[in-house]
Amino acid sequence: MEFIIDTVQKTFELGKKIGKMAKPSDIFCLTGDLGTGKTHITKGIAKGLGINENITSPTFNIVNEYHSGRLTLYHFDVYRVSEPDEIEAIGFDEYIFGDGVSVIEWANYIEELIPNEYVHINISKMPEISENHRKITIKYFGDKYSYLKELEKC
Incomplete structure (x- = not known):
């Protein structure tokens, strides 16, 4: 699925x-370059989960937890992770295989740790149109995510 977004x-x-x-x-x-909107889409996911807390990128913490919604949100930012062992050391598997929702910014940095079933959201700038335009591409891997087909109707 592709979405062209201008704000x-x-x-x-x-x-x-x-x-x-x-x-x-x-x-x-x-995934996406700096400034494409990864944290903004994460803020939206949090709001959709019913979380009203201020969502910030956990750049220096690796993960922020938000428990106030209908599901817990685990918000990872692995931009500064230099070795996959760093993320494994914080109990990464316990987070992603738990009952919460995991959002991983810069997931391409830890590809080898990502399970086979996940949703990939890539955000890219479209400077040929304007500095505000983004192409958001959503691909899911695993039947459990087929519910996302509903987004095409939006």
Whole structure:
């Protein structure tokens, strides 16, 4: 699925739709250059989960936990992870195979740790149109994520 988005608010709204549909143990892997909107889509996912806390990128913590929604959100930012062992040391498997929803920014940095079933969300800039335009591509791997087909109707 591809979406052409031209505002931060629309990125947030797409994330919110995803969050409303998300199920326990879902894994959303976000990729894209700096400043494309990975944290904005994560904020939307959090809102869709019913989380009203201020969502910030956990750049220096690796993971932030938000427990106030219908499902717990585990928000990872692995930009500064230099070795996959670093993320394994914090109990990564316990997070992603638990009952919460995991959102992993810069997931391409730890590809070897990502399970076979996950959702890949890539956000890319579209400077040929404008500095605000983004192409958001969503691919899912595993039948458990077939519910995301509903996004095509939005």
